[in-house]
């Protein structure tokens with residue numbers, strides 16, 4: 001009985017001794033499992049992160065290398081991509097312009113103001129400069145007094161110059177008892193090695209302006225002429241100091257009639 005009790009005690013004791021141990025053992029096993037799983041998961045996480053990182057950096061490096069190697073081609077490609085539509089757009093625009101702009105070349109220029117012509121060089125010829133800023137100009141060029149032809153053909157060339165003198169406006173009381181008012185239109189051929197102007201047309205008159213207080217005289221001329229590419233035309237006058245600065249008084253122009 002006692003032995004049984006003892007055995008029972010022992011068993012109980014062992015049970016009791018073992019029980020916490022087993023409990024502790026199973027607890028630690030669970031904890032170890034959890035820790036292990038966590039550790040493995042963590043490791044996997046780290047590994048995958050590193051793998052992703054490596055992959056990404058490697059990929060990025062590859063992309064860098066690839067883009068560095070391909071960049072000239074790519075640039076060329078993009079350039080051609082950009083240039084092509086632009087080019088075709090320009091071509092189309094040009095075609096449209098050539099197709100649509102059927103206007104004949106023409107230009108009409110008023111005198112450039114203010115004028116600074118001296119009264120001293122009276123009968124000396126002076127080239128008139130024109131205002132090319134705001135006036136009609138189709139397929140023609142203007143440079144320092146000269147109208148230049150861009151499209152060869154048969155042109156009508158015209159010029160009007162008004163001269164006027166008002167005694168009350170002249171503080172120095174210039175002598176206008178005998179004034180020569182002439183207008184000349186010249187043609188310069190682009191093909192000439194030494195450009196010698198050809199007189200196209202002249203007109204004018206000699207006037208006595210000492211009688212009236214206000215005097216005005218206008219010269220208007222025009223004629224047709226065959227002009228080549230690059231040819232120039234210009235207007236010279238005497239007594240340019242008397243020129244009327246009004247746009248409707250003094251002007252120069254030309255327009256194409258046929259080829």
Ligand SMILES: *[C@@H]1O[C@H](CO)[C@@H](O)[C@H](O)[C@H]1NC(C)=O
Nearest residue numbers: 125126127128186197235236
């Ligand atoms: C026209 O006038 C300019 C001065 O403005 C002069 O140099 C040129 O020789 C003149 N042209 C002619 C043909 O006289």
